[in-house]
Amino acid sequence: MAEDKAAAKHLERSADAVASATSDLSDSADRRTLLAADRTLLAAERTYAAWVRTALAALASGVGGRALLEKAVPDWIGRTTGSVLILFAAFCLVAAVWRQWRRAVPPPHPDLKPVPRGLLLFFNGFLLLVCAAALIGMWID
Numbered sequence: 001m002a003e004d005k006a007a008a009k010h011l012e013r014s015a016d017a018v019a020s021a022t023s024d025l026s027d028s029a030d031r032r033t034l035l036a037a038d039r040t041l042l043a044a045e046r047t048y049a050a051w052v053r054t055a056l057a058a059l060a061s062g063v064g065g066r067a068l069l070e071k072a073v074p075d076w077i078g079r080t081t082g083s084v085l086i087l088f089a090a091f092c093l094v095a096a097v098w099r100q101w102r103r104a105v106p107p108p109h110p111d112l113k114p115v116p117r118g119l120l121l122f123f124n125g126f127l128l129l130v131c132a133a134a135l136i137g138m139w140i141d
Helices: 002-069 075-101 117-139
Strands: none
Touching: 002 075, 002 117, 075 117
């Protein structure tokens, strides 16, 4: 009898340990899913930042290239080169917002909040106006 009680108690402790381990595993899987959603959101924001960085570099290159080529080549070549770079900058800004809004598969409820869409539109819209001003300024002398 005493052995049966000891075996039953041991079996009960073992069942509790297995139940606890199973709960830990399921909590761990849920946490990994949340962390993966956070990584997905952060990767999307890094991609957005890369598009904007490329746009700013193209905008600066367009304006700078026009200034550097001004006396070296005919005027139309410098203006055309600068215009192509500025138009590429505008394309990058539009692509950045499009990629940030387009989600093939939405992440499963990340802990982090994405950048608000209004802020994206305001920031990229302002930079598009800068591109337009640079393009107009390049051709008006």
